[in-house]
Amino acid sequence: MFMINSLGKWFSGDSSKEAVIEIQEGQLYIVRPHSPKGYSELIYKDARVSIRRTSTEFNYQLIVTKVFEEGEEELIAEEEDVEDSLQNQDEQAFLLDEALEFRVTIRDTGEKVFAWNDLSGSTGDLWEFVCDYNCSSKTVEDFQLAAVRAQFERKYKKDGSRATEDELLEFSFVDEPIPAASPLIHPSDSRSPTLLPSPTSARHIDILAREEEDQEAMASSRSRGKAPAAETPSKAALSTMNTDGRDRLGRVVAELHLYDLGTSAFVQQEPAVEAIVYDLGSFNYWLKVSGSKETWVSRGVEDDLSPVFNFEYLSAIFNVYENDSACSWLLRFKDQSILEEFQQSLMQAMWEHQNQTKWGKIDERSREYVLDAFNDLTLEDADNPDLEQEEEEEELESDDEGLRSEHYDSDEDEDDVVTRDQDGNVNSLLAVGAKHDRSFVVRGNKIGVFKHTPDNHLEFATTISQVKTPKGKLFSPTKVMLHMNDANMILQNQDNPNSVYRMDLETGKVVDEWKVHDDININTFAPEDKFAQLTDQQTFLGLSNNAMYRVDPRLAGNKLVESNMKQYATKGIDFTTATTTEKGYIAVGNSKGDVRLFDRLGVVAKTALPALGDAIIGLDVSADGRWVLATCKTYLLLIDAEQHDGKFEGKLGFEKAFPKDQKPKPYRLGLTPPHIAQFTAETKTGLSFTPAKFNTGPDMKETTIVTSTGPFIITWSMKKVLGKQKEPYSIKRYAEDVKADNFRFGSDKGIIVALPNEVDLVRRAALKRPTRESIAPPAFNAAMTPKARRSRGYLTRNDIVDSPY
Numbered sequence: 077m078f079m080i081n082s083l084g085k086w087f088s089g090d091s092s093k094e095a096v097i098e099i100q101e102g103q104l105y106i107v108r109p110h111s112p113k114g115y116s117e118l119i120y121k122d123a124r125v126s127i128r129r130t131s132t133e134f135n136y137q138l139i140v141t142k143v144f145e146e147g148e149e150e151l152i153a154e155e156e157d158v159e160d161s162l163q164n165q166d167e168q169a170f171l172l173d174e175a176l177e178f179r180v181t182i183r184d185t186g187e188k189v190f191a192w193n194d195l196s197g198s199t200g201d202l203w204e205f206v207c208d209y210n211c212s213s214k215t216v217e218d219f220q221l222a223a224v225r226a227q228f229e230r231k232y233k234k235d236g237s238r239a240t241e242d243e244l245l246e247f248s249f250v251d252e253p254i255p256a257a258s259p260l261i262h263p264s265d266s267r268s269p270t271l272l273p274s275p276t277s278a279r280h281i282d283i284l285a286r287e288e289e290d291q292e293a294m295a296s297s298r299s300r301g302k303a304p305a306a307e308t309p310s311k312a313a314l315s316t317m318n319t320d321g322r323d324r325l326g327r328v329v330a331e332l333h334l335y336d337l338g339t340s341a342f343v344q345q346e347p348a349v350e351a352i353v354y355d356l357g358s359f360n361y362w363l364k365v366s367g368s369k370e371t372w373v374s375r376g377v378e379d380d381l382s383p384v385f386n387f388e389y390l391s392a393i394f395n396v397y398e399n400d401s402a403c404s405w406l407l408r409f410k411d412q413s414i415l416e417e418f419q420q421s422l423m424q425a426m427w428e429h430q431n432q433t434k435w436g437k438i439d440e441r442s443r444e445y446v447l448d449a450f451n452d453l454t455l456e457d458a459d460n461p462d463l464e465q466e467e468e469e470e471e472l473e474s475d476d477e478g479l480r481s482e483h484y485d486s487d488e489d490e491d492d493v494v495t496r497d498q499d500g501n502v503n504s505l506l507a508v509g510a511k512h513d514r515s516f517v518v519r520g521n522k523i524g525v526f527k528h529t530p531d532n533h534l535e536f537a538t539t540i541s542q543v544k545t546p547k548g549k550l551f552s553p554t555k556v557m558l559h560m561n562d563a564n565m566i567l568q569n570q571d572n573p574n575s576v577y578r579m580d581l582e583t584g585k586v587v588d589e590w591k592v593h594d595d596i597n598i599n600t601f602a603p604e605d606k607f608a609q610l611t612d613q614q615t616f617l618g619l620s621n622n623a624m625y626r627v628d629p630r631l632a633g634n635k636l637v638e639s640n641m642k643q644y645a646t647k648g649i650d651f652t653t654a655t656t657t658e659k660g661y662i663a664v665g666n667s668k669g670d671v672r673l674f675d676r677l678g679v680v681a682k683t684a685l686p687a688l689g690d691a692i693i694g695l696d697v698s699a700d701g702r703w704v705l706a707t708c709k710t711y712l713l714l715i716d717a718e719q720h721d722g723k724f725e726g727k728l729g730f731e732k733a734f735p736k737d738q739k740p741k742p743y744r745l746g747l748t749p750p751h752i753a754q755f756t757a758e759t760k761t762g763l764s765f766t767p768a769k770f771n772t773g774p775d776m777k778e779t780t781i782v783t784s785t786g787p788f789i790i791t792w793s794m795k796k797v798l799g800k801q802k803e804p805y806s807i808k809r810y811a812e813d814v815k816a817d818n819f820r821f822g823s824d825k826g827i828i829v830a831l832p833n834e835v836d837l838v839r840r841a842a843l844k845r846p847t848r849e850s851i852a853p854p855a856f857n858a859a860m861t862p863k864a865r866r867s868r869g870y871l872t873r874n875d876i877v878d879s880p881y
Contacts, residue, residue: 096136097222098126099215101208103436104140104168106194108201109255119168121437125190125205127172127222134233136226138178138192140205141167168203172226177249180220188216191254204254209434224248317362317374323355326421328407328414332365332372335404335750337757340848342406342750345372351407353377353421359432361425365405373405377425379690380762382710382752385419392418393749395756402756404749423447430689431668441739442686449688449713449742502832505553506816510609510773511562513821517830521552523565526835532826534837540584543567545577557601558609559616566601566616573597576618578629590629593636596620600653601627605660606699607774617662617677622649624664626677640677653694653767657701661730665692671706673717673730683729685715685740694767698778701728703794705770705781710763711746712783714797745781745792747846748803754851759786766817773822780824780840784814787853789829791843806843807850810836 104120122143127136142165170176176192183189188211194201207216225236227247236244332349333342346367354362363381365373375396383394391408392415409415424435427446435443501520508515513528514537523540544550555568565579567586574597578588592598598618603609604626608616618627618636625641650667662674669687694707704715717729717740724732729740747755747763756762768783781792787810796804812831820826820837829836844850 095126095128096226097219098124099205099207099211099219100124101143101211103206105204105206106197106201107204107255108197110198110200118436118439121439123205125219127219127226130171134229136172136230138170138172138176138223139167140203170203171230172223173230174227174247176227178220178223178227178247179249179254180216181254182213182216188213189254190216190219202254206436317356317364317376319352319354319362319364322362325353325355325361325425326417327352328409328418330407330409330414330418332367333406333408335406335753337754340750342404349407351418353425355425359428361429363422363425365407377422377429379426379430379710381422381426382746382749382763383422383426384746384749385415387412387415390415392422394422395749395752397756397762402753402762404753406749419447427689431687438686439736441737445686445739445742446688449744501552503815503830503835505556506818506828506830507556507558507565508818508821508828509558509562510607510821514562515828515835516556516558516565517816517835518553518556521550523553524835526828528820528826528837532820532823532837532839534828534835538584540579543579544586545569545572546586546589555600557603557616559603560609560612560614562609568598568601573599576601576627588629590627590635591633592618592625592627593634596623596625596636598627599651602654602656602662605656606658606697606772608656610774617654617656619651619654619664621651622646624651624654624662624674624677642674642678642680652692655695655697657697657730658699659701661697661701661728663695663697663704663730665695665706667691669708671695671704671713671715673704673728675730682731682733683717683740685729685742688713693765696767696769698770699772699774699776701730703770703778705768707765707768707783709765711744712765712768712781712792714743714745714781716741716743743797745797745805747790747805751846751851754846754848755786755788758851758853761786766814769818771819771824776822780819782817782819782827782840784817784829786813787811788851789814789817789827789838789843791827791840803846805846806840807846808838808843809851809853811853 102123102125103118104123104125105116105118107116120140120142124141124143126139126141128139129135130137170192172178175195178190178192181189181191186209188207190205190207191202194203221244224244224247225239228236228239228244328351329348330351331347332345334345335341336343349365349367349372351363351365354364356362361377363373363375363377364371373396380397381394383392385392389408390410390412391406393404393406395402395404407418409418423446428435438446501522503517503519503524505518506515507518509528515526515528515534517524517526521541521543523543525537525540527535527537529535542550543553551569551571553567554570557566558564559566559578563581565581567577567579569575569577572589574593575589575591576598577586578590579586597620599621600619602617602619604613604615604617614630615626615628615637618625622645623641623643626637627635628637629635631637648668652665652667654662654664656662660676662677664672664674664681669690669692671685671692672681673683673685674681688708690708690710692706692708696705697703702716702718704713704717706713706715719725719727719729719732719734719738722735722738724735734740746752752763763785766784768781770778771780771782772778779794781794783790789808789810790805792805793801810829810831812833814829815832816830818828820828825840827838827840829838
């Protein structure tokens with residue numbers, strides 16, 4: 077009776093409040109066990125459930141309300157001809173009657189589920205509300221008791237506060253089964269599998285069914301003994317983690333291979349190992365690969381695994397870092413269904429860890445988007461004559477080694493100078509001119525100016541020394557952008573987050589401070605459109621953590637145009653970067669990995685691309701808006717923003733939202749795991765890409781992508797990527813880490829590279845396919861004198877800072 081009476085505070089409380097009790101977070105499914113249309117359907121990926129009073133005494137409704145993401149409700153309201161489906165309705169309401177047979181279960185995985193009959197559906201159809209994992213058992217119990225009492229009051233038309241437990245038991249339907257909302261789906265034969273999320277308990281059923289077969293394989297492995305290892309294979313030190321009693325997210329048996337740096341090949345270590353992904357709780361997961369006699373891999377599931385799944389060779393490759401080295405492991409599976417299971421369990425673990433939310437909260441198309449991004453896109457060498465022609469052209473171009481740069485110093489003793497500033501400053505930022513063939517390299521509070529010659533060389537022009545605010549305070553710019561026909565440069569000073577500065581490049585002086593707003597920062601900025609720097613366009617885009625807006629320097633006082641601002645109320649939006657198309661469409665990335673596409677300022681995004689969980693540190697877009705290029709720390713994403721079928725075929729995601737059953741196709745551009753292992757072995761650090769860029773220019777097609785990591789410049793050929801050619805990238809190694817890089821404007825042949833103490837203009841054709849030789853350090857560079865380095869195309873620190881402006 078105590079538990080029953082405890083509900084009185086809701087039922088006899090403030091009658092003006094509609095909700096008797098509410099659970100704030102969960103998901104709503106409709107389950108149709110016997111329907112040919114499909115077993116289950118996710119109706120609301122974010123929802124809340126409540127019991128509300130009605131205007132009729134002793135009657136209550138069970139209400140499930142859709143919880144919209146930031147801007148989603150406005151976006152749906154703007155869309156034309158929205159289908160009147162369950163997903164597009166704001167809420168579902170059910171009269172709390174015993175005919176619903178409302179019941180509750182707490183599964184062995186901890187999942188808490190409310191279920192009730194779908195009275196308008198077929199026999200056996202159910203509605204299921206799956207509570208968020210943060211929902212306590214006590215809250216679920218209180219909700220169940222409230223539902224029972226509501227049914228009692230409706231049936232007997234009297235206050236339920238005096239009902240006995242025996243009387244309330246009439247409305248307990250614990251014997252009625254509650255099937256899982258999303259059971260395992262048998263994999264299809266498609267190369268890029270469509271996988272639905274499944275509760276841990278459902279996976280256990282499938283895993284246990286195969287364990288007997290797998291044990292036979294393991295026993296066979298023990299009888300044959302371990303395969304010979306490579307002569308000197310790298311071995312990853314094992315992290316310690318007691319996984320006894322932990323829930324399994326997935327378990328498979330596979331062959332295990334290890335990449336051997338000495339032979340540049342994968343060498344089998346054991347013919348049958350057990351690979352298990354464990355759920356440690358709190359969105360932490362553990363990968364363990366064990367053989368007949370030893371554990372080969374034992375480590376947390378994080379993004380530096382860099383997994384690649386190849387469905388042609390039924391394999392998964394991933395890296396394990398330990399003590400400044402990396403081991404590249406390969407698991408080879410018996411069939412595609414086992415590979416698909418491993419892919420889903422590992423990717424679900426990685427995604428949940430990165431996003432700190434449950435995999436089931438995103439819709440099916442978003443899950444496909446995430447899985448597709450990590451499929452191996454380089455499945456075969458395409459028989460493409462265009463690719464062969466491109467390679468021949470590159471070989472011809474590479475014969476020209478005429479990379480030279482004039483040095484503005486006639487003193488031959490310059491060969492002996494120290495090429496580092498005493499204050500520790502190094503080159504940090506690069507801005508490439510579009511109007512006057514100049515590049516600008518920021519080094520502390522100095523800016524070096526370089527001229528691009530017609531024969532694709534660099535000439536040092538001058539140095540802008542002592543960058544100061546209009547009030548005379550020195551500062552080191554943290555972001556720069558050329559502006560208004562390359563006559564001005566916009567500078568960011570991290571000590572003044574509400575303002576930016578304008579430098580007149582004719583005088584080399586900062587002449588204006590533009591305060592954006594008293595309370596809104598400007599963390600990053602971008603041009604109004606792709607080629608705005610070629611015009612007299614004065615306005616540009618600004619972004620704070622949670623707002624995007626137009627900056628108009630012509631305004632009196634604060635420069636933010638409030639009528640063109642879109643500010644998000646949701647915490648943690650954390651915008652990091654933006655870019656624009658030739659028409660002024662806008663792409664914005666944030667620290668969670670979200671990419672939003674807008675057709676203009678001041679409105680909600682037309683398209684929001686699912687986050688993979690890694691921060692977007694750079695964005696670029698093709699001039700026509702077809703291709704969006706996002707940079708994350710260890711990989712790039714090339715996203716096709718064009719819709720290829722349906723009502724808006726031919727439209728871009730900037731212009732019209734993708735239909736709910738479609739998502740743009742992501743191409744994940746990364747180094748192969750063996751190359752990552754070689755890079756790591758050589759540099760003793762992990763990957764960390766600089767913001768990637770397309771080659772660009774008016775009336776020019778984007779053909780190549782450039783970025784860098786550590787001492788390597790890397791380019792991807794768009795033809796090779798889209799043609800699915802193996803290893804579609806080329807590299808060049810320098811003696812020091814690359815700080816910034818970009819194409820020369822209007823060309824895909826020349827790349828400007830800022831090293832810590834030197835600047836180089838290198839022909840793209842000088843980059844080579846990644847091999848042991850091209851990845852190895854250029855030993856001859858260490859012995860070069862500064863004069864010799866200049867003769868090969870470098871400009872040293874003294875070229876940049878020793879000339880007075």
